[in-house]
Amino acid sequence: MDIVRPPIRIAILAGRRDGFENWELMVFDRILSDPRFLLVTILVHPDPFGDRRASSLFGLQSRMERKALARQGKYAPISFDPAQQRFDDLKPMAAGARGNTQAQALVGKIGLDMVIRLTPQGLPGDAVGSLSYGEWAFTFSDQRSERADWYGYSDVIEKKPATKLTLYARQGNDAKAAQISSASFNLKISAARNTAFIKERAVTLLMRELGRLADTRQLVTAPLSEQVARPPSLFDLARYAGGLSNHLASRVAKAARAKARSGSAVWTLYTGQGRIDEFDPTQSVEIPPIAGDIKADPFLFQHEGECYLFYEAYADGDAKAHISVGRFNGDKVEPLGVALDCDHHLSYPFIFRDGEDIFMMPEAHQSRRIEIWRCVDFPLKWELYSTGLEGLSAADSILTQYAGKWWLFTNVSDFHAYEDHCSELYVFEVDGPKLDHVTPHKRNPVVMGSTVARNAGRIFERNGRLFRPSQRNAHGIYGYGLNIMEIEQLDLENYEETCIRTIAPDFKSGLLGCHHFDAAGGRYVVDARLTI
Template identity: 70%
Template sequence: MTTVRPLRIGVLVAQKEGFENWELMIFDRIMADPRFSLITFIVHPNPFGDLKASRLFELESHLERRLLARQRRYTPQTFDANRQRFDDLRVLGTYVAADIDVPRQLVNERELDLVIRLTPASLPSDAIRDLPFGEWAFNFCDQRSRKADWFSYRDVISKSAATELLLYAKQDDARVTSIASPSFNIKFSAARNAAFLKERAVTLLMRELGRLADSRELKAEPSRRNDVVKPPSSVDMVRYAGGLSSHFLARAIKALRARMHSGSAIWTLYTGRGRIDDFDPRESVEIPPTKSDIKADPFLFQYGNECYLFYEAYADGDRKAHIAVGRFRGDKIEPVGIALSCDHHLSYPFVFRDGKSIFMMPETHQSRRIEIWRCVEFPLKWELYSTAFEGRSAADSVLTRHKGKWWLFTNLSDFHAYEDHCSELYLFEVDGPELKRIISHKHNPVVIGSTVARNGGRILERNGQLYRPSQCNAHGIYGYGLNIMEIEELSLTAYRERCIRTITPDFKKGLRGCHHFDAAGERYVVDARLSL
C-alpha cells in the first residue's frame, strides 16, 4: 500500500503572536489532520503594504469589534506557537545576498505544496510560481490595514442581498482562480458580519484542503474577484451609523413587545395543486394563522384516504413551539390536536414511513441531539425511538431512501462563537430510522452558504429525479426565499446539486419571506412570512 505524503503547508502571517480566533482554529485543525503537515509560518516584512484607513474609521472599527463582535478566546488543542517554525523574512533578508530570492528559497527548501496567506500582501510572484498549488487567501484578507478591517462594510451600507466569501488561489503567471465562493446572509453590523464569516471560513478552508489532499488536483475556476475594496468614506460612515441606529431602535421595540407577550414572527401557509417541479404559488389558497395558532414548517402526510398536516405551532408571544396536527377538509384545516410537546422548542416535524411504521424527526437542536419518534397511535401518540449526534447542534434534518440506501441530510452547526444552522449542509449514509450506523460523506459539509444550504422540506422524488427544497436566507431576512435544488449526484464520495428555481416572497401581497415546501399526492403546501 502506497503512503501518500501529507500536504506540506506554509502560512504567511503578519506577526508571530496575537492571532485571531479563526486563525487559531485553522492552525489547530491542520495540525490535527494527518493529511496535512504545517511546515512553517512565514512572517511578511511588509504585510499590509500601503493599505491605510482614516483615523475616524480605525476608531469606529475598533469600537465596533469590541462592542458587537466580541467573543471568548479560542483555546487550541494541538497548536502551540512556541513549538512552530517561524521564518521571519525581515531577519533572513539581512543575512542573504541581495541577488538571492529569499521567499523563493524558503518555498523550495521547505518543499511547500501551498501557502495560506493571512495578510493583504502576497509572496513575490517567483515564489508563488514554485508552489504546486499556489498561494491561497480569502477576500477578507485583502480588506484590512494594521489597525482596521473593512470587510463587508460596503455590503452592509449598500444593503446587498448577501456577502460573498471568496477563497481563491494565486498561481503561476499571476493567474488567480476561485476555489469556492459561497454567499451568506448579511448581519446588521459589518464587524459582526465579518467575524461570523471568518468562522465559516475555517470550515470552508478545511473542506477544500481535504479535497486537495485526496485528489492532488486543484479544482478551481477563473476568479470573479471584484476591484480593490477601499475603506468606507466619511459619507459612507454617516449612512452606516444611520442604519445601525435604525436597527437598535427596531430591536428595542421588539424587546418591548416581547415583554408584553407579543411580537412573534408571524407565518402563514398556502396550499394548492402541483408538484415540486411545476407548482405555481400564485394560484395557492391561504391557510391563515390565528393569534393562538401560528403555523410554520408544514409537512403533509397521507393516512388512509385523508391528508394530514403536521406543523410547528405557537401563539403570539410564545418562547417555544410544539408540533400540532390537523386534517384537510377541502383547502381548510380541521384541528386534530398536539402531536408532540417537550420542554424545549420543537419545529420542522418531518413525518415519514418505513414499512408499516410511521416516524417523526422534528428539529430539537436545543436538546443538542437528533431525535426520531415512532408513532404509537396515529396521529397524537408518539414515543422516542432513537437519537444521534449527542452533544451536537443540528437543525432541519431529513431522511430519504434512494436506490436502496438511506441518506441523512442535516444542518449541523460547527461553531465556536456563532451558532448557525443556515450555512452548512452535512450528508451521511445511515441504516434508517434507528441511526445506529452513520457514515459521514467524504467532503462534509457538502454545501456551504446560507443562500442554499439549509433544508426547506423533505427530499422529494419526481420521475426518478431527487429534489431538495432549501432556504434562501438573504437581504438580512431569515427565510427570505425558497430554492428548489435538483440533486445531480449522490454518493459517499460525491455530491452535486443545482438550483432550478427560487421562489421569492412576491407571489402574494404582503409577504416578507417563504422558506418551506412539502407535497403529498397532488397537494403541496408552502409557508410564508408576514412579519419580521
C-alpha cells in the first residue's frame, strides 16, 4: 500500500515577475500539474545577478546569436497563470550584512521545503539552512549576467567533446553545494543554441529528480567539484567567431547539396566473429556501401541455418530511408530486396522472435508511435501487428525479456522546440509484442545525456550479465562512438548501468564515427561513418 505524503512545498527564486524563458515556464507548468508538489510562491530577488558582468561586445554578440540561431516558438503554459500565481519580493540586504532575516522569516512563515533557484544570486545562508531539501539550481543559472549568458561557450571554444549539465543543491546553515545529478550533451554549432537545447533537457532532469525526492523524501548528493566558467574574453570571442563562421559555411554548403539531392551521410558496415563482450573491430571485414544502397543500423537474424542482415537503406539524396535485407555468404552480403517501406522514414530494424513468430520493430518516429510488424513470408513480407506510445516521438526501440518480464527500451524526445532522440532513455514494462499493457518505469528517463542514452542495438544477456549497446554522441558528431553498457539493476523502481567499454572510430582508417552493434550465431556487425 502506497504511503500518502503531503506535497512538497516549493518556491521558485526568480529575478522578475514576467518575461520568463520557455524552460522556466515549463518548470512552473510541470510542478503545478503534479499533485506531489505545491508551488507556493515565486520569490523575486532584488539583485539577481550580483556582480556578474560581461563585456558589452559579448552582450551584443550573445543577443544576436540567440535571435539568429536559438530562436524558438513561445511556450504556452497550461497550468501556470501569472495573474493567479503568488509572488513575494525579497528585500535588499544591507551592505556588509551576513544574513537576511526577512528571507529567513518568509521561508519559515510560508512553510517551504525547498527553493528552485533560476538566478545567479541565491538565498542567504540562514534562509537556505531552514529548508528541508535546500536550494536547487543548475550550473547554467550561475553563468549569466543581466544581458548575457555564457554557459557552454568555453566548451565550444575549447572543442570539448560535450557540455556538462549539473543540478546541485545548497543545504545546511553553511549552504554547502553538492551535486544531485548530471548529464552531458553533444555540442551544437552554436553555443547559444546549445544552451537553449540543454535548458529544455534540464526541465526533464529536474522533474525526474523532484519525483525521486517526492517518493523517497531523501536527497542523495555527491561532491560538487565544478568551477563556474567566466565570460569569454575578447580573444575568446575572436576564436569563437572564427569557428562559428566555418560551421555556418559548412552548413550552408550541406544545405545546398541536400537541395540538389546529394550529400547524404555515408555509412559502411564491418563484420567479424565475436560477441558483445569479446569482439575486436580491428579484425573486422568491411561490407562497403554501393550506389543506391547506403547501409546503416544493421541487425542480424539467424533463420533456418542462414544469417540475414536487415538494415536501414537509402541512396544519396533520399529524403527518407526504408528497410532492406540481405543474406550472408561468407563475409559478403547477397541483397534480397526491400523488406519494409512506408510513407515515413524507417531505420533501426530491430528483428526478434517470440515463439514461432518473427517480428520487426523499426524506428518510425515520424509516425508518432512505435510500430511492430509481423513477418508473414520471410524475409520480404510483413504486416503491421501492433502499435504503442501513440502520440510520442520515440526512436531506436528495443524489446527484451529479463527476469520473466518483457521490457521496452526506447529513446523518447520530450520536447517543445528541440526534438532530439539522443538524450533520454525510457524504460517500460510491457506484455510483449502486443503492447496492450505498458507500465512506465518510475524513474523515467532512466538515463540522460547524449553520450550514453541512445540505444545502439539489441540488448544481450551473456553469462548472467546484461549488456546494452549505446551511442556516444560527442565532438559535435552524431554517431561519433559506441558504448557497451552493463545493466546492473532493472525493475520498475530502479535502474543502474555502467559503461564498461567505448569504441571510438579509430579501429580502421578514414572513419568519422561508429554507432551501432549487433550479433547473432557468433557473428557481429557494426556500422561506421565515412562522411558527416
